[in-house]
Amino acid sequence: MDFNIIAPMTVTDAELTTSNIPENDHAVWDAGTSFGLGAKVISTTSHRIYESMQAGNQGNDPVSDDGTWWLDLKATNRWSAFDQRRSNRASYAEEITYSIVPSQDCDAISLFGLSAGSVQIEVFDGATLIYDQTFAMADTGHVVSMYTYFFGGVVFQRQKVLNGFPGYIGHRIDITISAPGSVAEVGHIVLGRNHILGEVMNLPNIQHVSHSRKGYDDFGDEILVKRGSTRRVEVDLIVQTLQAPRVMDIIAEVDGVATAFYLSGGAPSYGIEGLGFVDDHSQPIDIAGDSVFPLVMKTLK
Known part of the structure; x- marks a missing residue:
C-alpha cells in the first residue's frame, strides 16, 4: 500500500x-449604506460573510477591517468548498x-x-x-x-x-x-x-480524537458538550533513501494547508484517508538503501 x-x-x-450556486447569501457590502448592529453582508472580493459589530456602520470595508466594525464569520456558500x-x-x-x-x-x-x-x-x-x-x-x-x-x-x-x-x-x-x-x-x-510518498509499513495507528467536553449545569449535574471529533493517523513509510529530499520537499509544500491523503494499491484503506495536515514528520536516514520515515497526519473537522 x-x-x-x-x-x-x-x-x-x-x-x-462558474458555479450554479449563486453568491447571494446576504446583501453585498456597499460603502454608501449604513448597516445596523448584527447586520450581515458579503464581499464578492474575499467571498466571505461578515457581521456588523456596531450600529451606524458605514464606509468601513469588512475586507480590510481589523475587527472593530466587522466580524468575519465564514466563506459564502459558493466558496465554502474551498x-x-x-x-x-x-x-x-x-x-x-x-x-x-x-x-x-x-x-x-x-x-x-x-x-x-x-x-x-x-x-x-x-x-x-x-x-x-x-x-x-x-x-x-x-x-x-x-x-x-x-x-x-x-x-x-x-x-x-x-x-x-x-x-x-x-x-x-x-x-x-x-x-x-x-x-x-x-x-x-x-x-x-x-504524490506517492512511500510504502506503508504494517501496524499503522489511527486514533479517534474527541473534542467534546464534560460540563456542569446550574445544579451541578454533569452534561456533555458535543464538539465533533477528528483522527490522528500515524504511519511509518518505507522510502528509498535517495528519495528523502523529494519527500521532504513535498512535506514542506503542503505545510499549513488542508491536504488530502489516502492509500492506493488495491488494498483496503482501513480508514487511512482524510482531509488534514502534517503534524509531524522525521527522516531517520539509512544510507544502506531504504529508510523508514514516521509521519503523523491530523484530520480537520
Whole structure:
C-alpha cells in the first residue's frame, strides 16, 4: 500500500470560472449604506460573510477591517468548498456544479463532507471532452449481514478520491455533485498534483480524537458538550533513501494547508484517508538503501 498526498492548488476567481450556486447569501457590502448592529453582508472580493459589530456602520470595508466594525464569520456558500474546512459545507438543492480551470498541473481531486448520490468529473480540452467518469456514492461497506442488506438503509460515502485524469494546465474540470430530491452538499474540494510518498509499513495507528467536553449545569449535574471529533493517523513509510529530499520537499509544500491523503494499491484503506495536515514528520536516514520515515497526519473537522 502506498501513501499518497495531494498537494493542493489554490482556487481563486481565476480558477473557479462558474458555479450554479449563486453568491447571494446576504446583501453585498456597499460603502454608501449604513448597516445596523448584527447586520450581515458579503464581499464578492474575499467571498466571505461578515457581521456588523456596531450600529451606524458605514464606509468601513469588512475586507480590510481589523475587527472593530466587522466580524468575519465564514466563506459564502459558493466558496465554502474551498475554505480549508470540511464542516462549513457548500449546499444547493439537488445538484452542485463547479467549473475550474487549473493554473497548475492538476491530476487528482478529493471531495470531503459529501452528501450526494453520485459525483461526476468531466475534463475538457477546449470544447473536446477527454475524460468523463461518474461515481455512485452508495457505501456497501456498511452491509455486514443479510439483515443490514435488506433493512440497513442506504448509506452514502462521505468522501471520494480520484486521480490519473489528464492534468495539464489549461484544461477545464467540471464537477457535478448530485442528490436528486434532496440537498447536495460538499465540505471541501482539494485539486492538485498527486504524490506517492512511500510504502506503508504494517501496524499503522489511527486514533479517534474527541473534542467534546464534560460540563456542569446550574445544579451541578454533569452534561456533555458535543464538539465533533477528528483522527490522528500515524504511519511509518518505507522510502528509498535517495528519495528523502523529494519527500521532504513535498512535506514542506503542503505545510499549513488542508491536504488530502489516502492509500492506493488495491488494498483496503482501513480508514487511512482524510482531509488534514502534517503534524509531524522525521527522516531517520539509512544510507544502506531504504529508510523508514514516521509521519503523523491530523484530520480537520
